[in-house]
Amino acid sequence: MSESVKRKVIIVDRTAPSLQEGLRAHGYDCETRTDLTYDDFCRMEDDLYGLVIRSRFRVDAPLLDTKRHLRFIVRLGSGVENIDTEYAERHGITCMSTPEGNAQSVAEHALGMLMAALRHIARADHEVRDGA
Numbered sequence: 001m002s003e004s005v006k007r008k009v010i011i012v013d014r015t016a017p018s019l020q021e022g023l024r025a026h027g028y029d030c031e032t033r034t035d036l037t038y039d040d041f042c043r044m045e046d047d048l049y050g051l052v053i054r055s056r057f058r059v060d061a062p063l064l065d066t067k068r069h070l071r072f073i074v075r076l077g078s079g080v081e082n083i084d085t086e087y088a089e090r091h092g093i094t095c096m097s098t099p100e101g102n103a104q105s106v107a108e109h110a111l112g113m114l115m116a117a118l119r120h121i122a123r124a125d126h127e128v129r130d131g132a
Contacts, residue, residue: 009050012036012057015076019052042066052076059083064091077101 078099
């Protein structure tokens with residue numbers, strides 16, 4: 001396998017541009033394909049070194065068998081329930097997740113919901129819309 005093949009990473013869900021920038025800075029050749037389905041991915045050439053995914057499709061044994069050069073999978077977000085991590089790791093594929101990546105957004109949402117509840121925002125909105 002050539003060096004360029006060893007470093008190809010595909011990103012199948014929307015991400016911040018800084019992710020690709022960081023991967024490229026570390027020598028990875030990145031491609032974003034947010035249109036891929038499970039079947040499309042399986043039919044792709046077996047030249048991937050890494051996969052970055054959220055929840056676009058399940059990463060199971062049949063899919064992994066089509067990508068023998070894959071060496072890592074990154075699940076953006078918490079939980080890896082859509083990845084067969086045991087099968088992947090038995091085949092030399094490292095599985096990672098980013099469970100704290102949305103911590104600030106979750107905290108902001110919780111504070112917003114708390115303020116909305118304390119100030120009865122939903123009820124007031126409903127009353128205004130109904131002309132009450």
